[in-house]
Amino acid sequence: MKYISTRGQAPELTFEEAMLTGLARDGGLYVPAEVPRFTAEQIAAMAGQSYEDVAFSVMSPFVGESFSAEELRGCIARAYADFGHAARAPLVQLAPNHFLLELFHGPTLAFKDFAMQLIGQLFQTALKRSGRRVCIVGATSGDTGSAAIEAFRGLDNVDVFILYPHGRVSEVQRRQMTTPSESNVHALAMDGHFDDCQARVKDMFNDFAFRDAVGLAGVNSINWARVLAQVVYYFTAAVSLGAPGRAVSFTVPTGNFGDIFAGYIARKMGLPIEKLVVATNQNDILHRCLTTGAYRPDGVIPSISPSMDIQVSSNFERVLFDAYGRDGTAVAQLMEELKQGGFSVSQGALQSLGEQFLSGRASEEETTQTITRLRGTTGEILCPHSAVAVKVAEDLRDPHVPMVTLATAHPAKFPDAVEAATGLRPALPPRMADLFDRDERVTRIGNDLGAIETLIRERVSN
Numbered sequence: 529m530k531y532i533s534t535r536g537q538a539p540e541l542t543f544e545e546a547m548l549t550g551l552a553r554d555g556g557l558y559v560p561a562e563v564p565r566f567t568a569e570q571i572a573a574m575a576g577q578s579y580e581d582v583a584f585s586v587m588s589p590f591v592g593e594s595f596s597a598e599e600l601r602g603c604i605a606r607a608y609a610d611f612g613h614a615a616r617a618p619l620v621q622l623a624p625n626h627f628l629l630e631l632f633h634g635p636t637l638a639f640k641d642f643a644m645q646l647i648g649q650l651f652q653t654a655l656k657r658s659g660r661r662v663c664i665v666g667a668t669s670g671d672t673g674s675a676a677i678e679a680f681r682g683l684d685n686v687d688v689f690i691l692y693p694h695g696r697v698s699e700v701q702r703r704q705m706t707t708p709s710e711s712n713v714h715a716l717a718m719d720g721h722f723d724d725c726q727a728r729v730k731d732m733f734n735d736f737a738f739r740d741a742v743g744l745a746g747v748n749s750i751n752w753a754r755v756l757a758q759v760v761y762y763f764t765a766a767v768s769l770g771a772p773g774r775a776v777s778f779t780v781p782t783g784n785f786g787d788i789f790a791g792y793i794a795r796k797m798g799l800p801i802e803k804l805v806v807a808t809n810q811n812d813i814l815h816r817c818l819t820t821g822a823y824r825p826d827g828v829i830p831s832i833s834p835s836m837d838i839q840v841s842s843n844f845e846r847v848l849f850d851a852y853g854r855d856g857t858a859v860a861q862l863m864e865e866l867k868q869g870g871f872s873v874s875q876g877a878l879q880s881l882g883e884q885f886l887s888g889r890a891s892e893e894e895t896t897q898t899i900t901r902l903r904g905t906t907g908e909i910l911c912p913h914s915a916v917a918v919k920v921a922e923d924l925r926d927p928h929v930p931m932v933t934l935a936t937a938h939p940a941k942f943p944d945a946v947e948a949a950t951g952l953r954p955a956l957p958p959r960m961a962d963l964f965d966r967d968e969r970v971t972r973i974g975n976d977l978g979a980i981e982t983l984i985r986e987r988v989s990n
C-alpha cells in the first residue's frame with residue numbers, strides 16, 4: 529500500500545514512512561493511493577468478534593508490508609489492554625434507534641486514546657527495528673496532547689513536546705499533560721489559541737533544517753495512522769447494529785475533521801453508512817463551508833466544548849483532495865488562498881461534499897440543555913462535545929435508520945460544563961482519582977517559532 533500527498537508534490541511513502549513523517553514535505557497530508565473495499569461477507573464475518581480482531585482485519589490492508597501480522601496483532605493487543613471497558617467502544621441506547629458510541633474508556637478519557645495508544649506501540653516497534661530516534665511535536669486543544677503524552681511517556685527512542693494554548697484547556701486536560709514525570713515528556717503552554725499552536729507545529733515541519741536536525745515526527749490528527757485506527761470503531765458499531773445487512777448513520781462532534789474522516793474511509797471500504805453528519809459548536813466553519821462552499825476562518829470563540837474550538841480544520845484537506853478529483857495542484861491552490869484569508873469550494877466539489885456529508889451546529893445553550901435533558905430521559909451524563917453531536921443528530925436523523933452518535937470524552941474531563949447543566953460534578957474514574965494531588969511540570973512559551981525551536985533543540989536527547 530502506497531501513500532500519496534494531497535498536494536501532489538511529495539514522494540510516495542509506505543505506511544511506516546507516512547506514520548513516522550506525519551506532514552508531507554510539500555505541506556500536504558498523506559492519503560492511501562487507493563482504499564481497499566471489503567465484501568459484505570468480510571464485513572459480516574466481523575459480527576461477534578473482539579474489538580482487537582476487527583481492528584486487525586480493518587487495518588491490515590492499509591499497513592501492507594510495514595509490519596508483520598504478528599507485530600500488528602501485538603501492537604493492537606497492548607494498545608487496548610488498559611482500557612476500562614471490555615468492549616473498548618461500547619454502544620448504549622439513548623432513544624428508539626438512537627445510540628451513543630462511548631469512546632472514552634481509554635487512559636485519558638477521550639477518543640484520542642484509540643489512535644494514540646496504537647500509534648505509541650507502532651512507533652516503538654518501528655524505531656526499535658531501525659535504531660532511529662524521533663522527536664514528536666504536537667499541538668493540542670487538550671485531548672490530543674494528553675493522549676500523546678500518555679502513549680509515549682517513558683518509551684525509548686522518543687521525545688515528546690506538546691504545545692497547548694495557555695489557559696484554554698480544562699484543568700483535567702492540563703494535569704494529564706503536566707503531571708507525568710518521565711524525562712522524555714515536555715508540556716509547553718503557549719500564548720494564543722489552538723490554531724496558533726497548530727500553525728507553529730506546521731512551521732516547524734516546513735523548516736527542513738530543523739525538521740531533519742531533531743528528527744521531527746508528528747502525531748496530530750493529520751497523521752494517517754491515527755485516522756486509520758479510528759476507522760475500526762465505525763465497523764464494530766455498525767456491525768453490532770446489523771451491518772452489512774442494515775445501513776447505519778453516524779454523527780460526529782467535529783473539530784479537526786479526523787474522526788469523521790475515518791467514517792468517510794469506512795464508507796469507502798464498503799461499510800453501509802447512510803448519513804455521515806458533521807456536528808460543530810458555535811465555531812461552525814465546517815458547517816458553513818458544507819452549506820455555502822465558503823471556507824473563511826473568522827476567529828475562534830471559546831466554548832464549553834473546547835476540543836472543537838477550531839477554525840482551521842486540517843483533515844478537511846483530505847476530503848477536498850477527493851472532492852477535486854485528487855488534483856493536488858488544485859488543493860495546493862486552495863491552501864494558498866487560505867493563507868490569504870479563505871477560499872470558496874467549486875460547485876462540483878461542493879456537490880461531491882454534499883453527497884458525502886450532512887452538517888449541523890449546536891449553540892452553547894442548546895449544548896447545555898441537551899446535557900440536562902439527556903440526564904433526565906436516559907440517566908446518561910454527556911460531555912459537552914458529545915452533547916453537541918447528540919443535539920445535531922436529533923435534528924437531522926431519520927427515525928427509520930439507526931443513528932450512532934460518537935461520545936468523544938468522559939464527562940469528568942469537562943466537569944464545569946457538566947455541573948452547570950446538571951448540578952452534579954462528575955467524578956474521575958478511580959484509577960485517576962489522585963490527578964489533582966500530583967506535581968505539575970510545564971514551560972510557558974510565547975507564540976514565537978524561534979524560541980520554540982531553540983527550546984526543543986536544547987532539550988531533545990539525541
Ligand SMILES: *Cc1c(COP(=O)(O)O)cnc(C)c1O
Pocket residue numbers: 638639640671672749781782783784785786787788835836913936937
Ligand atoms: C479531538 C476531539 C474532538 C474533535 O475531533 P476531530 O477528529 O478533531 O474532529 C471532539 N471531541 C473531543 C472530546 C475531542 O477530544
